[in-house]
Amino acid sequence: MMENIINESPFVPSPVIPTSYDGSKVIQFRCHKEIACFNACCKNIDITLTPYDILRLKRRLDLTSGEFLLGFTEPYEMDKDSIAGVKFKPVDGGTACQFMTDEGCSVYEDRPTACRYYPVALVSMRKQNENTDTHSYALVEEAHCFGHKEDRSLTIDEYRHEQGLEDYDEQGRGWRQLILKKKSSGPTVGAPSKRSLQLFFMACYDLDRFRDFVFSDSFNEVYDLSDDLKKTLAEDEIELMQFGFRFLRQVMFSEESIAVKADAFDKRLAKKQEREAAGLISSEPAPEITPDSPYDHPECGCD
Incomplete structure (x- = not known):
């Protein structure tokens, strides 16, 4: 072949x-x-x-x-x-x-x-x-x-x-590599999920919003960032942008370079299920994100 x-x-x-x-x-x-x-x-x-x-x-x-x-x-x-x-x-x-x-x-x-x-x-x-x-x-x-x-x-x-x-x-x-990797992966990874599309747009293009996301409680319940790294990401936009590329490779292609806290996803899932059962959040999937409206995407969490 x-x-x-x-x-x-x-x-x-x-x-x-x-x-x-x-x-x-x-x-x-x-x-x-x-x-x-x-x-x-x-x-x-x-x-x-x-x-x-x-x-x-x-x-x-x-x-x-x-x-x-x-x-x-x-x-x-x-x-x-x-x-x-x-x-x-x-x-x-x-x-x-x-x-x-x-x-x-x-x-x-x-x-x-x-x-x-x-x-x-x-x-x-x-x-x-x-x-x-x-x-x-x-x-x-x-x-x-x-x-x-x-x-x-x-x-x-x-x-x-x-x-x-x-x-x-x-x-x-890092951005070009993400695009080329998606093109070369083709059907082996399938179409990106709505959440992946949201995260890609935010991490690549809406850097100020991505910074808020990285310092949110939902992000830090899952990812284990050192205090030195947090300080760097808070003060240096170029480092934040490059961190975004790393984050996307981990989310979209499972190339892990950012430490995840032990049992973080199990705890998050249990917490989400409790909130759904109490009627505090919807169990419906996230709304579809299209290229015509990515600026209006909802807040991206790690749920």
Whole structure:
């Protein structure tokens, strides 16, 4: 049987030349304000955001993650009956980026991963039943972009360094691995449960709400976090985001890296059954979560 290779990007497909390269590939490209196509790529956007993109942008705008999600993004389903992604929401009634100005990007220092990579595409690959992923690069050539005609040559690695992508790629690796693992697992794990979809959206994209969840009584009745780890998660959003990726691998794929308290689930189940019997909570399953309404999902517990 041919080994199943997952060769997909979490980002929306682009008109990519079907040739992959490593970081030593020399490209010819430059974008600047005086170029005739300046801002053209920002006038018709289809930009998927990574969790780190959202963290950087909500900090930039001094918003909570929930406020940023509601004001500047829209969810979409990555695959049928699968986990949700988040895209930039364009201007009302149009297709342009909300952050585009005549002078260029108003959040340039914190622009998303996809914007930094253009016109290079990151292609992540993962073999079925393997825990590591590999990556290569491809070139995007669109008719509206004149940057490829500019007299400047550099390698893809040099371009990535110039665009500050080493940090973005490192911080986004755990998220990409979750997506690739779900794609490569296919029917062996089935469709994610409603609870898993809720947890995935919250842990990846709604970081402020995830922090509240991690410090809730329901979470701490189940998971055994050290005081040092709790302090780190309370003070460092990047560490909290990475902890979220670990938590999702444990919940969705049973890859345990977070200690669980002895008899925690038995105690929780008994407590839940007592509350159901007393009529304090419903025994009905959680409402269905769809990509059209993940911002309104109910509180996620460990029941």
